[in-house]
Amino acid sequence: MIDADFITELGNFTLHGTMKDEGIISIQGSNGAGKTTFLLSILGLYKITGTLRLGHMDVSRLPVNRRGAVYIDAETYLPHLDVNAHLTFSSRDKNEAKLLEIKRMFGIEHLSGRVGNLSLGQRLRVSVATAVLSSPKVLMLDEVFAHLSDAADFAVNVRRISKERGFDVIVASQEGFEIDDDHRYTIVNGIMHRHY
């Protein structure tokens, strides 16, 4: 469950972050509307005024590493690690079978070598798989699907694993991007509107 009711002020831009939902939640908006600001506010990069609960726990004053929220965009990966070290970077569970299952699910079982040498799409798959293995409360995907050749299949797998493991997913994307979501928001000039 994501329970957000806060304000983030960045220079002349003010974001009113309001959300009370769980499951797969999509946020759509044009460039500069405030999608990334909302996600990074939940992550803890920006100071917020108001309340923020993730999984019924008030995280508004917690540092990034104690919130249980993982943010992924095209640049969030650990380039110096090889694929297996990346996947187990923060995972306490070293079960090989589970690791292989996740690798197969995200189509990365054949990848090896340093993550920094992979293609953008491959890096994103590794980053998302790593995040899933870290047992997050919320997985936040910022414009991730636009870089994947099999975005629809990937989204199905993200939905499946999120239901199995019990974490919420926020997918930020440009207007018009279709995804099988449970709830949908649009954001315009820092104001969020809930559609369903």
Added chain:
Amino acid sequence: MKRIDTLSLIAYISIALLLIPVALLLWLGLAVYRSSLGFGAAVFDSIALTFSASAASSIIIFLLYTPLSYELARRSNAVAESLSDIPASIPHPIAGIALLFLGSNLTPFGRFLNSIGFGLFDSLQGMIAALAFVSAPVYIRAAQSLFLSSDFRAELYSLSLGKSRLSTLYSVVIPRHFRSLISAVLTSMSRAMSEFGSVAIISYYILGGPFSGFRPSSVLVYQYYGYYGPQVAVTASAVLIIFSVLLAFAIRIARGRTDRREHRL
């Protein structure tokens, strides 16, 4: 005919201005005077001492001040930045005097060090402490600039995966920038090798240990200048310069491809 770029011309003239005194010293020391005393065992002993103490101080600086450099880069703190610059802004003989008093029986710290036979005066540890003190700001600024210019999203990702800031520093930041950090360490080491003011106060001679009876290179050149005149000092200086140039090449190799540009503006 290829036109000469004015900016490049100014740049290379400025390099020449830096090299003229060095080249002159090499020519005078190795070709004109060639004093046998300048090639004596004492010179090479002093180089071994200076090189070892500088390397030790640079390792200490790397271990102690990488976290500070990272903290200053990611959480701006004007007061902490100013405080970390203090060793660079005070005359270095004063730094030597400060360490001399810190290591004396006037302070509990000094009494403790002296009681365990680890006093700072005329000792290798005193020299290392002085070199670390005066060279730390060079490393801090270099590492801070490196962290500031690097994208922080890998670190953000690591934090969001549950790693602490310290763990992120050691498992993400340092491995990613290791080569550039080594370059910063070597830069601070080359600064340490040229130090005179503070070591002339705290470790004019080294008494005890593997370098007993040795003098720091800068002190030795100063002594030779006073005892035998510039002809001997210039030869010892030329030998010292050769070792410094070798360190400069090591820095260049450490940087490797990290600052090589594929484009030309």
